[in-house]
Amino acid sequence: MGTTTLKRSRQREAILTNLMNRCDHPTADMIYIDIRKEIPNISLGTVYRNLSLLADKGDILRITTNGKAERFDGKTNDHYHFICQNCGEVTDLPLEHMEDVNQAAQKVFGGKITGHETIFHGICSDCLK
Ligand code: ZN
Ligand code: MN
Numbered sequence: 377m378g379t380t381t382l383k384r385s386r387q388r389e390a391i392l393t394n395l396m397n398r399c400d401h402p403t404a405d406m407i408y409i410d411i412r413k414e415i416p417n418i419s420l421g422t423v424y425r426n427l428s429l430l431a432d433k434g435d436i437l438r439i440t441t442n443g444k445a446e447r448f449d450g451k452t453n454d455h456y457h458f459i460c461q462n463c464g465e466v467t468d469l470p471l472e473h474m475e476d477v478n479q480a481a482q483k484v485f486g487g488k489i490t491g492h493e494t495i496f497h498g499i500c501s502d503c504l505k
Pocket of ligand 2: 401449451468
């Protein structure tokens with residue numbers, strides 16, 4: 377492996393590890409701020425590129441919401457998310473994944489359903505206080 381390839385994979389590994397060790401569903405900027413403590417010369421573009429690559433490979437999840445910055449998640453199993461419309465916090469919603477939703481969708485769809493994603497909206501408990 378060449379020096380550049382090694383550097384690239386080390387950066388990608390550091391980004392993945394950072395994401396795995398947190399549960400706040402960070403934006404690319406949030407990861408960049410954190411990862412710079414470890415790799416001071418990394419650029420925001422590199423962080424973006426690697427997150428995009430990891431998401432395309434299915435190693436991480438990309439959570440997109442209307443008009444807001446993309447969020448990333450190191451947990452790739454099927455699970456639901458909640459987004460606070462007040463503070464923008466993204467959290468996991470501990471609701472059992474509903475496989476029957478896939479079956480219901482399959483019944484009304486000519487193609488093949490392979491899964492679904494749902495994001496719940498509302499006000500988080502901190503903002504309700
Ligand atoms: Zn909130
Ligand atoms: Mn999550």
